[in-house]
Amino acid sequence: MALLEVDKLKVHFPIRGGILNRKIDAVKAVDGVSFSIERGKTYGLVGESGSGKTTTGKAIIGLNSITSGSVKFDGIDLAGFNSKKTSLRKDIQMIFQDPYSSLNGKKRVLDIIAEPLRNFEKLSKAEEKKRVQELLERVGLSPESILKYPHQFSGGQRQRIGIARAIALKPKLIIADEPVSALDVSVQAQVLNFMQDIQKDLNLTYLFISHDLGIVKHMCDDIGIMYKGRFVEEGTKEDIFNHPQHIYTKRLVAAIPDIDPVNRQQKKVYREEVEKEYHSNYNEYFDHEGLAYQLRHISDSHLVALPQKG
Numbered sequence: 001m002a003l004l005e006v007d008k009l010k011v012h013f014p015i016r017g018g019i020l021n022r023k024i025d026a027v028k029a030v031d032g033v034s035f036s037i038e039r040g041k042t043y044g045l046v047g048e049s050g051s052g053k054t055t056t057g058k059a060i061i062g063l064n065s066i067t068s069g070s071v072k073f074d075g076i077d078l079a080g081f082n083s084k085k086t087s088l089r090k091d092i093q094m095i096f097q098d099p100y101s102s103l104n105g106k107k108r109v110l111d112i113i114a115e116p117l118r119n120f121e122k123l124s125k126a127e128e129k130k131r132v133q134e135l136l137e138r139v140g141l142s143p144e145s146i147l148k149y150p151h152q153f154s155g156g157q158r159q160r161i162g163i164a165r166a167i168a169l170k171p172k173l174i175i176a177d178e179p180v181s182a183l184d185v186s187v188q189a190q191v192l193n194f195m196q197d198i199q200k201d202l203n204l205t206y207l208f209i210s211h212d213l214g215i216v217k218h219m220c221d222d223i224g225i226m227y228k229g230r231f232v233e234e235g236t237k238e239d240i241f242n243h244p245q246h247i248y249t250k251r252l253v254a255a256i257p258d259i260d261p262v263n264r265q266q267k268k269v270y271r272e273e274v275e276k277e278y279h280s281n282y283n284e285y286f287d288h289e290g291l292a293y294q295l296r297h298i299s300d301s302h303l304v305a306l307p308q309k310g
């Protein structure tokens with residue numbers, strides 16, 4: 001059984017208007033998304049800004065209410081578990097994009113990392129301090145850091161503090177929402193490699209949200225490509241990077257920069273071909289509202305949202 005199973009998930013936000021402030025329409029932020037993540041694996045959710053990635057992650061962790069569909073974690077439907085204090089909620093943690101704003105600047109590192117422990121475990125002050133220091137060590141920061149404030153750390157170190165807080169309760173699933181996109185490129189690889197190390201050590205499963213396909217290629221086993229609240233394509237890393245089928249995926253893959261000058265030229269030609277196809281055949285790939293069609297299997301692992309022929 002997969003650790004996480006998301007089935008036909010919809011998250012719609014009401015748009016209200018008129019003098020009675022009635023619901024007049026809805027933003028279909030997530031509009032029927034299904035995927036599952038096997039234990040110990042990393043699943044990449046990719047798409048441009050506004051495609052619904054964060055909304056999906058927040059719905060899984062209970063921060064957005066689900067309009068319809070289901071989220072099962074370890075075989076249990078999460079719909080009834082929206083209270084923050086249930087033990088299931090302990091098993092899923094989130095790392096946010098911006099380590100500057102996601103850490104409370106007025107709190108010391110001790111209090112930041114101890115917060116989830118205080119919610120779920122009754123530890124003495126001495127036990128708590130010891131646990132926080134162990135966690136700091138785990139993420140490569142000195143035990144003395146407990147008395148410092150977030151602004152006294154670099155961006156990469158702050159994201160390590162965020163990771164220490166996320167792993168404090170020994171979760172099974174971590175939702176990492178653009179965890180390195182606010183960091184300098186030189187620091188990104190360090191944090192990503194570190195995330196892979198702790199994944200192995202702690203047997204973590206990741207839902208990795210990113211708009212950066214280069215990073216997703218480095219991190220993920222399976223990938224779902226989102227566009228306007230729906231999936232346009234889903235598959236293994238190999239399916240998506242070596243055999244992209246949907247024009248939207250092809251565009252994303254073609255846009256990954258190549259450092260090798262020989263490949264760079266080939267890539268440029270490929271990118272121009274893809275752009276031409278995108279503009280001349282757009283209507284074959286999207287329905288009359290410009291939305292993705294239903295996904296269909298083209299192999300056991302690879303699904304593409306293309307209309308049924310014939």
Ligand SMILES: Nc1ncnc2c1ncn2[C@@H]1O[C@H](COP(=O)(O)OP(=O)(O)OP(=O)(O)O)[C@@H](O)[C@H]1O
Binds near residue numbers: 048050056
């Ligand atoms: N609480 C909310 N109320 C109304 N609309 C919302 C709310 N949260 C998100 N949306 C809308 O839902 C859509 C999807 O947003 P979401 O943040 O999930 O996209 P995203 O792919 O994560 O983009 P980004 O990378 O910019 O965060 C957007 O149109 C957004 O404006």
